[in-house]
Amino acid sequence: xxxxxxxxxxxxxxxxxxxxxxxxxxxxxxxxxxxxxxxxxxxxxxxxxxxxxxxxxxxxxxxxxxxxxxxxxxxxxxxxxxxxxxxxxxxxxxxxxxxxxxxxxxxxxxxxxxxxxxxxxxxxxxxxxxxxxxxxxxxxxxxxxxxxxxxxxxxxxx
Amino acid sequence: xxxxxxxxxxxxxxxxxxxxxxxxxxxxxxxxxxxxxxxxxxxxxxxxxxxxxxxxxxxxxxxxxxxxxxxxxxxxxxxxxxxxxxxxxxxxxxxxxxxxxxxxxxxxxxxxxxxxxxxxxxxxxxxxxxxxxxxxxxxxxxxxxxxxxxxxxxxxxxxxxxxxxxxxxxxxxxxxxxxxxxxxxxxxxxxxxxxxxxxxxxxxxxxxxxxxxxxxxxxxxxxxxxxxxxxxxxxxxxxxxxxxxxxxxxxxxxxxxxxxxxxxxxxxxxx
Numbered sequence: 001x002x003x004x005x006x007x008x009x010x011x012x013x014x015x016x017x018x019x020x021x022x023x024x025x026x027x028x029x030x031x032x033x034x035x036x037x038x039x040x041x042x043x044x045x046x047x048x049x050x051x052x053x054x055x056x057x058x059x060x061x062x063x064x065x066x067x068x069x070x071x072x073x074x075x076x077x078x079x080x081x082x083x084x085x086x087x088x089x090x091x092x093x094x095x096x097x098x099x100x101x102x103x104x105x106x107x108x109x110x111x112x113x114x115x116x117x118x119x120x121x122x123x124x125x126x127x128x129x130x131x132x133x134x135x136x137x138x139x140x141x142x143x144x145x146x147x148x149x150x151x152x153x154x155x156x157x158x
Numbered sequence: 159x160x161x162x163x164x165x166x167x168x169x170x171x172x173x174x175x176x177x178x179x180x181x182x183x184x185x186x187x188x189x190x191x192x193x194x195x196x197x198x199x200x201x202x203x204x205x206x207x208x209x210x211x212x213x214x215x216x217x218x219x220x221x222x223x224x225x226x227x228x229x230x231x232x233x234x235x236x237x238x239x240x241x242x243x244x245x246x247x248x249x250x251x252x253x254x255x256x257x258x259x260x261x262x263x264x265x266x267x268x269x270x271x272x273x274x275x276x277x278x279x280x281x282x283x284x285x286x287x288x289x290x291x292x293x294x295x296x297x298x299x300x301x302x303x304x305x306x307x308x309x310x311x312x313x314x315x316x317x318x319x320x321x322x323x324x325x326x327x328x329x330x331x332x333x334x335x336x337x338x339x340x341x342x343x344x345x346x347x348x349x350x351x352x353x354x355x356x357x358x359x360x361x362x363x364x365x366x367x368x369x370x371x372x373x374x375x376x377x378x379x380x381x382x383x384x385x386x387x388x389x390x391x392x393x394x395x396x397x398x399x400x401x402x403x404x405x406x407x408x409x410x411x412x413x414x415x416x417x418x419x420x421x422x423x424x425x426x427x428x429x
Contacts (some may be wrong), residue, residue: 012381014253046253051174052181056356057373059192061253065181070253088429105167109174116178127429139423148426 006139009047012062014071016044016078017142024139026152027091029107031130032138033068033114034088035123036145037080043142044078046071051109064113072121088127088147089114090138107131192251199244206238232277239274239308243374246305250377257382259404261295262303264328264337271308278315282322286311290328292335297404302378306386307337309371310397314341317395330403334384338398345390355386375399 006022009015011030015023019041025032027047036043046067053063061067075085092107111130118125127147129136135152213231218224249255265288272279272286279286314324318341325340346354355376372386379386384401 010257010381012250012253012377013255052177053185055184055188056353058247058377059185059188059251060377061251065178065185067253069185105170108167108171112171112174113178116175129427129429137423139426147429148423149429150423150426 009045011047011049012060012067014044014046014061014067014074016042016071016074018042020143022139022141022143024137026135026137028093028095028135029091029110031064031089031091031107031110031114033071033118034090034138034140034147035071035075035080035085036088036140036142037075037084038086038145039081039084040079041142041145042075042078042080043140043145044071044075045140048110050106051113064110065117068114068117069121072123082121082123085123086126086145087114087118087123089118089125090129090136090147090149092130093132093134093136095133095135195244195251196248199241199248202241203245206234206241209234210238235274235277239312242305243309243370246374246378247370250374250381255377255381257299257302259297260300262298262300263295264292264298264303264335265290267300267304268307268311268326268328268337271304271311274308275312275315278312279324282315282318282320284315284318284321285323287323287325288328289326292328292330296335296401298401299382302382303401306375306378306399307339309375310339310399313371313397314339314343314395317341318343319393333403334400335403336398336400338396340394340396342394344393345395346388354388 005020006024007015007017009023009025017023023034023043023045025045025047030047030049032045032047034043034045046061048064048067049062051064053059053066059066061070072082072085076082089111092111094107108131115125129149137150137152139148140146141148213227213234216227218227268288272288278284311324311326318324322342325338327336327338327340329336329338355372376386379399379401382401384399386397386399388395388397390396
């Protein structure tokens with residue numbers, strides 16, 4: 001079921017909300033980490049483009065190693081507890097085999113960063129749909145703590 | 159071949175792990191700067207707004223004090239501009255930057271910016287010339303567009319020659335609208351091009367892109383699915399902002415950025 005009270009997030013955004021709200025995004029080689037505090041019903045989602053911030057420009061959540069700790073810290077600030085948090089990760093596709101992002105293995109590196117950082121925070125990954133060659137549309141239903149996922153058909157997805 | 163490819167992939171992943179470890183130290187060292195940025199933005203914004211509202215109502219006791227009051231107002235406007243940039247940088251870094259979509263008249267935003275920068279324009283006796291071939295309103299984020307233009311036009315005035323001309327051209331193509339800001343002045347050196355849009359880039363004092371303004375401009379353009387670039391030649395610099403053209407319709411006045419990508423979740427997988 002599609003939820004009408006869903007907040008759509010773009011690249012570099014983080015959104016944290018509480019049930020019965022929903023958060024949604026569209027992913028290509030980008031990755032979204034979805035966190036959920038099972039007791040409080042607080043959930044959050046990020047959407048990052050590249051694995052590492054290189055020290056130039058602003059420290060934006062367009063980079064996995066900025067976006068994931070920021071998502072976790074903001075969840076904690078909103079009352080969630082790391083011990084109760086469960087993670088789901090999505091995206092990291094290889095959208096176009098001739099694309100430069102594939103030769104750089106951007107999708108795979110994005111996935112690696114998510115796994116590594118979540119492991120450091122001891123947050124269990126309970127579900128994932130990653131890699132492949134298709135874009136994804138996801139909607140995080142905070143009432144049930146579930147993700148609705150559909151493969152996207154169009155190409156111009158980050 | 160397959161074997162070699164697997165080895166290469168493993169090496170890339172191994173090196174990526176290394177980069178992640180090294181990057182942690184960099185992030186830690188930058189954390190204090192980011193916290194400071196956020197704190198400064200929040201703590202200074204409200205009193206500054208109050209000051210800006212009060213200063214124009216102050217009446218000097220003696221006529222010769224008019225200049226002092228005017229100077230104080232100019233400095234307050236300049237400080238407010240810098241705080242606006244810090245607030246924007248903090249919002250970008252927090253990941254809470256949301257794009258709104260409303261009908262905007264690009265030329266009227268340019269006029270607003272020019273009005274706000276009058277102190278800078280007046281002090282260097284710069285002529286502002288506006289050419290607009292975009293006759294209709296577009297759907298965009300007015301606040302972000304305002305800050306983007308304010309930074310570039312302010313740079314054009316700051317680094318432009320005294321008595322020079324800053325030329326602002328607004329135009330459209332099939333899918334984009336562009337705002338090109340051209341000023342006469344010494345251009346940033348070609349070797350600095352990769353760093354121009356980065357934060358606090360190093361270089362000799364007085365060069366373009368040494369502060370935070372252009373890094374914010376780039377982030378704001380990208381979050382609006384646009385871009386920024388510049389060309390320089392013969393003591394002329396042109397910064398061009400390109401943004402997607404969404405013509406205004408009665409429906410687009412109403413929609414927010416959240417809705418239009420999701421049409422259906424029929425046959426969706428539940429995880």
